[in-house]
Amino acid sequence: MTVHVSAPAARRALVALGLAVAITLVVAGCDSRAESTSAPPPPDVGVAPVLVEPVRDWSDATGRIAAVESVELRPRVSGYVQRVAYAEGDEVAKGDLLFVIDPRPYRAALQRAEAELARARADAQLATTRHTRAQQLIDASAISRDDFEARSAGRAEAEAAVRGAQAAVETARLDLAFTEVRAPVAGRAGRAMLTTGNLAQADTSLLTTVVSQDPVHVYFETDERTFLRHQAMTRDGARANGRNAVRVGLADETGHPHAGTVDFLDNQVDPATGTVRARAVLPNPDRRFTPGLFARVQLEGASQREAVLIDDKAVITDQDRKYVYVVGDDNTAQRRDIVPGRVVDGLRVVESGLATGDRVIVNGVQKVFMPGMPVSPQPVAMRGGQPVEAVAGR
Structure with missing residues (x-):
């Protein structure tokens, strides 16, 4: 018996058969890829336990460098300048000849x-x-x-x-x-305001300026709390001669690499600003400081406290928040929000968010994509981020 199938029905049958074959191939391909692809191993990350060490608080301030001795040189007799006897901008010794007025x-x-x-x-x-x-x-x-x-x-x-x-x-x-105008102090001489042939009036005409170079002063303002801490140190003899230590950094420097001491505090607090003017003295053998430069100043506090310290490389910024990744007992990375403090000896103080015993990811933080991700922790030293074996073998 001959069965006649209409053309539209035949086409529908062929389409259904093609779809079935395609679905079978797709399912087979997915199964083969799933079987051929295995989960990647956890990434290696450098992990170090937080450090808990005594630190001393420092108060931040801004100031200006000033010369210990600064002289505006004026003639004591009137007359015409016969000779300028120095090179402008050079350092001069006390007693060096600078100007000659017609004698x-x-x-x-x-x-x-x-x-x-x-x-x-x-x-x-x-x-x-x-x-x-x-x-x-x-x-x-x-x-x-x-x-x-x-x-x-x-x-x-x-x-x-x-x-x-x-x-x-x-x-x-x-x-x-x-008639021979000499340097009253040792220092750097400025520009000659009167040159040869000009009339110098006694006690009136400015010839030049001389500013001393080593040491230098830095003047800065401190708040009332800092002033009271300084007084407490002076009373208790917490420092030699009752002087606070200061650390100073210039605009092109990182941190505060220069050390000095406070040698003067004003005799009253400004009631309008609640600040008191202070002065520190700094050595300047390499002439790094020039009078008038802006300076960042840190004034040493009076007492020590225990603080949690971590490597600054471990800190991650999320808009206005700071966090680190800590490794738990199950070797997974967990986000921990922190409140960072100042840098002490190259390490960041953590005011809150971490505790003794926490293990922080220091190296390879960029390998962690999300909290809860498995990692392979490798012990490193918190200072420098080197492997523990290398640090111990130094």
Whole structure:
């Protein structure tokens, strides 16, 4: 018996058969890929236990570098500048010649004063001789008392004239010496404000400035709490000579690499700002500090406290939040939000969020994609992130 199948029915049968074959192939391919693909091993990460060590708090402030000695050099005598005897910007020693004011008028004045002194001494010698002769004559009653007293007065007047002439010579000698303007302190000399040929007015014209170089001062403002801590240290003798230590960093430096001490606190707190002005002294043998530079200052606190410390590389930023990954007993990475503090000796203080015994991922944090992810912890040192064996073998 012949069965006739219509063309539309045949096409539907063929389509159904094709779909069935395709589904079978897809299922077979998925099964084969699932069988051929295995789960990746947990990533290796460097893990270190948190450090709990005593740290000392430091208070932050901003300040300015200033010279210990700063001099505006002005002439003591008037005259035309004959020579500028230094190179602008160079360091000078105390007593070095910087400017020469035309000395000729003052040299002539000194010679004139010396001549006046010589004449006064001659007059005084003559008056003394006359007084001696008058003494002999009065003893012999050869002159009157009035003549004797006149000669005595003449001798006293001549002696006073000598002293006046001597003072005039000293003044003229000083004026001549002042034509050589010398550095009153050792330091760096600034720009010459008057050059050769210009008129310098005594006590008025600014010639140049000289600022000392080593040591230097840094002035900064501290709040009332910091001021009270400093006073407590001074009373309790917590530091040698009752001086706080300070650490200073410049604008192009990381951290606070320069050490100094506080040597001055103002005698009152500014009631408008609630701050007190302080000053620290810093050595400057390599001339790193220049007066006027901005400085970041940290002032040492009065007491120590136990703090949790971690490597800064372990800290991750999530918008306005900070967190780290800690490894639990099941070797999975768990997120732990923290409140970070300041950096102490290269490690970050954690104010809250971690406790003693927590193991923090220091190396390979970028390998952790989500909390709860399995990891393969490898022990490392918290300082430097090196393997524990390498640190122990140093």
